Amino acid sequence: MKATLMYGAGDVRVETVPDPELLHDTDAIVRAVRACVCGSDLHPYHSMPHGEHGTAMGHELIAVVERVGSAVTTVKPGDFVIAPFAFQDNTCVFCREGFQTSCVHGGWYGGANGGLQAELARIPQADGSLVVVPGVDPATADESLLASLLALSDVYLTGYHAAHMGRVEPGKTVTVIGDGAVGLSAVLASKLLGAERIILMGRHAVRTDLGVEWGATDVVAERGAEGIAKVMELTGGEGSHVVLEAVGHMPAYEQAVGIVRPGGVISRVGVPQYEEAPIGFGSLFGKNATLTGGPAPVRAYLDSAIRQVLDGVIEPGRVFDRTVSIDDVPSAYAAMDAREALKVMVAF
Numbered sequence: 001m002k003a004t005l006m007y008g009a010g011d012v013r014v015e016t017v018p019d020p021e022l023l024h025d026t027d028a029i030v031r032a033v034r035a036c037v038c039g040s041d042l043h044p045y046h047s048m049p050h051g052e053h054g055t056a057m058g059h060e061l062i063a064v065v066e067r068v069g070s071a072v073t074t075v076k077p078g079d080f081v082i083a084p085f086a087f088q089d090n091t092c093v094f095c096r097e098g099f100q101t102s103c104v105h106g107g108w109y110g111g112a113n114g115g116l117q118a119e120l121a122r123i124p125q126a127d128g129s130l131v132v133v134p135g136v137d138p139a140t141a142d143e144s145l146l147a148s149l150l151a152l153s154d155v156y157l158t159g160y161h162a163a164h165m166g167r168v169e170p171g172k173t174v175t176v177i178g179d180g181a182v183g184l185s186a187v188l189a190s191k192l193l194g195a196e197r198i199i200l201m202g203r204h205a206v207r208t209d210l211g212v213e214w215g216a217t218d219v220v221a222e223r224g225a226e227g228i229a230k231v232m233e234l235t236g237g238e239g240s241h242v243v244l245e246a247v248g249h250m251p252a253y254e255q256a257v258g259i260v261r262p263g264g265v266i267s268r269v270g271v272p273q274y275e276e277a278p279i280g281f282g283s284l285f286g287k288n289a290t291l292t293g294g295p296a297p298v299r300a301y302l303d304s305a306i307r308q309v310l311d312g313v314i315e316p317g318r319v320f321d322r323t324v325s326i327d328d329v330p331s332a333y334a335a336m337d338a339r340e341a342l343k344v345m346v347a348f
Contacts, residue, residue, distance in 0.1 A: 003118035004329045005054025009047055012330040013054060020114055020122035025071040026089075028126035030063035030081065033138045034150045035117050035346040036320065037332045038085075039180045040271045043248070045333055058117025059085040059109040060153040062146065064138065065130070066120070074127045080138050081130040082306070083116065083123055084298035085109070085154040090128030101295040103128070117329055119348060131302050135310070147317025147345060148309045151185070154298060155343065156316035157305060158269050159185025159246065161296035163193055166242040166267030170194035175231055176216070177255055178246035179207040181319040181343040182269060184214060186244045188316060191215030195242075199234060201227055201255065207342055210318060224251060228258035239264060245293070246270045250277065257283045268293035320345045 003017045020029055035058055048055070061083040065075050075081060088095055088103035095103050105125060109116050113124065123129050133149060148156075159182050168174055174195040176186045179202025190198050191214060200216035201223075202208045208219045220230045232239060239261030245252050248270030256266045257278060266289060278284070284291055308314045322341040324332050325348075332344035 001119040002326045004057045004115060004326070006044055006048060006057050007054045008050030009045060011050065012045070012057070012333045014327055014329055015054070019120055022067060022069050023122065024124065025069035026125055026127065027069045028065055028072055028075060028123045028130060029067040030061070030083065030121055030123055030130070031066050032116070032119055032121065032348045033062045033064060033080070034146050034348070036060050036150060037117070037329070037336055037344045037346070038154060039182060039336070039343075040248075041333065042337055043271060043273060045337060056110050056115030056118070058115040060150060060155070061116040061121060062133075062138070062150050062153065063121065068126060072126045075130045075132060079130075079132045080136055081132055082149060082153050082302065083121070083130055084302060086295065086298070087113075087124045087129040088299055089125045090299055095128065095299070098297055098300045100128075100297040100299040117326070117346060119326060128299065131299070131306065133306060144315065144317055145309070147320045148315050149306070149317070150345065151316035151319060152298070152302060152305050152309065154296070155181045155319060156185040156188070156314070157298045157301050158182050158296040159187070159244075160189035160301055160305070162186045162244040162246060162267045162269040162293055163189040163242075165292045165294075166244055166265045168193040168195050168242050171196050172241040173197040173199070173235060174242045174244060175199040175201060175240040175259055176211075176244045176246060177201045177252045178270060179204055179211060180246060183244070183246035184211050184319055185316055186246055186269070187211045187216050188214040188314060190244070192314065199231055199240065201231070204339065224255065225258075227255055231259040235261070241265070242267065244269070248272050250274050253277050260287060260289045262287045263289070265290045265292060269296060319343045323347050
């Protein structure tokens, strides 16, 4: 089969590798229908040391089940499924508490577990990691529906997780930092949760225009101190009840600290590219501000989100603005890195 491997910063290759096999009786083998490149894939694309052996890439997938292990009971060959970006058993104590990305038997795709930017994939803990999409035949489904279902494997529900953890609700002013696919998804989720005002911090008009369609009431193109000053001006000097940080770099965190209001919440879902950050009196403590967020437990939200997509309540697949074949995945990384594409889908 063909699969995407990264050999180092800027070095993405599509190679023929052995087909995956069932390693455990809880595994499933699936055949990809659609996959995509994630903004978080660009972090290693910028910084991964070069090595002799490539690292399997990809963690977002909709697919058809081909084979299942003897212990798998909830999916069967022929089922059309969504695979969340992490795998989990969905039965351990942390899964039951709604934090499946901390599953005691779970883990992440890539490396030894294989990537999902591939024609075939092994899905560990298949009963907990695959969710059937009822009543949809991927062979005849509308492309926009497939895109929206794919968005539920990570990007939209990561944006939703930011809003959920930030306690977005009616009457709240929300500021979203970042106009990438996750930031735009956070706008959509905040609107769905009833936010009164949504300020989107981004400087790419094509993206922020979609954000406005999805509910952003204000767009702030400025960054850093200028961006903080603009948000403070828009909020009458009070700051934002909720700040959703969807970038992952220190300047974005510093902006969040600067605009969160006393008693407010900063919710981060951009994968942090730092381990140390201001949390003292002059940043969080003095404001009684809460810092939350983390890897989205997609599985916790997936069943209801599938119904919202099928019922036409949300169309999160609009973040995809380019589609390529598996052979052209390296160009997808380059296009997203150059801001020529917002999010690229891979069709099989």
